[in-house]
Amino acid sequence: MKTRFIWLFGLLAVFMTMTGFVQPNIEDHAHILNKETKTLIKEKNNRYLQTKEQPQITVITVKKLKDLTPKSLNRSKRTVFIVVGQKGKKRDVQIFSSKDLHGAFTADARSNILRAEVDQLRSYNNATFNKGLRFVFRACATKVDQQYQYALDKFDLSQSEQNKISHPHRVALPIALALAFLIMGIIYMLRRFGHHSSNLRK
Template identity: 80%
Template sequence: MWKVWPINLKKTKINLAGLVGLLLVFLTTTGFVQPNIEDHAHILNKETKTLITEKNNRYFQTKEQPQISVITVKRLNKLTPKALNRLKRSVFIIVGQKGEKRNVQIFSTKDLHGAFTADTRANIIRAEVGKLRSHNNATFNEGLRFVFRACATRVDQQYQYALDKYDLSTSEQNKISHPHRVALPIALALVFLIIGIVYVLKRFGRNSYNPRN
């Protein structure tokens, strides 16, 4: 009877090893190994966190398994992620906060530099700069979700994934691709407004100094 115990113990070790292996596979495929949300500054709301989680869960089902992480920190500078040079197929949206000031920056690993050029990153931020400067947290999160969706759209285009509900619409993409075109109607409206004001002032001034006989 005593000779049976070593055999059973050996089988138990094998079973435990198998369970650990299955657990690691499960954690890898469900996205718990490397978290995509680090909210050290307590900025992200529930809707933003849900978007980040659901989109990254879709990425874990692909062959390439890209990742888009959103990290908030309590500082405005030195926002470059420490793991940036060690990773592949990764995008980081870093939000720095100090007092009422916030700084949003986008970083990508070397293999995604073509999809995230300096101009592209700047245009993504510029497209929603009004909301990203807002002191209202709900409004800021709305702008941040746009930034995340813009990054997801670039990643999906890079790997030729089918666009889904988390990606930008065509009109939203135009805000990034043609930022000056979007601002042009506003600029023209301001020009016409100024011309109109000048015309009215000149007309009013001319009539004021016109003597009546």
């Protein structure tokens, strides 16, 4: 009788997981994630379950801005955590990884991922914020896939998107050059105007 109960409970757990009642990679305590974001998280992690290593990317939202480190981080393996803290209108997004993925998710790598779509992550519009969060998730998935040498799929970043993360300074370089030329032009015009004014006074 006891064995039958355990067997039935196991079947129920599998059923709930497969039908979406239980989504172990989603903890949306702050009610931020929209349907498109949840679908991305679920489908990519389901693909990971078909691999030998079975890495996972978990997205957690909480109603606070401090102490965002996941409680299960130290005992986790092959896991990336994307944590969104929210208090009022303020939000903070942080990336954590288990020790075995520290090589792929260095401090610089995590920072570059978050900076790539910083405007979207700062948006008060939830749809825009979710778009930025999906980019962060896809960037983390790309890092995981490269770490385990998986073939990249539709959930991963394109090459141009990867360049935004790998070379963040190159993305900003054209803007910096444009500003430099603009400033030089203004200085030139001011000097020319000043020289012209002095000639008129003479």
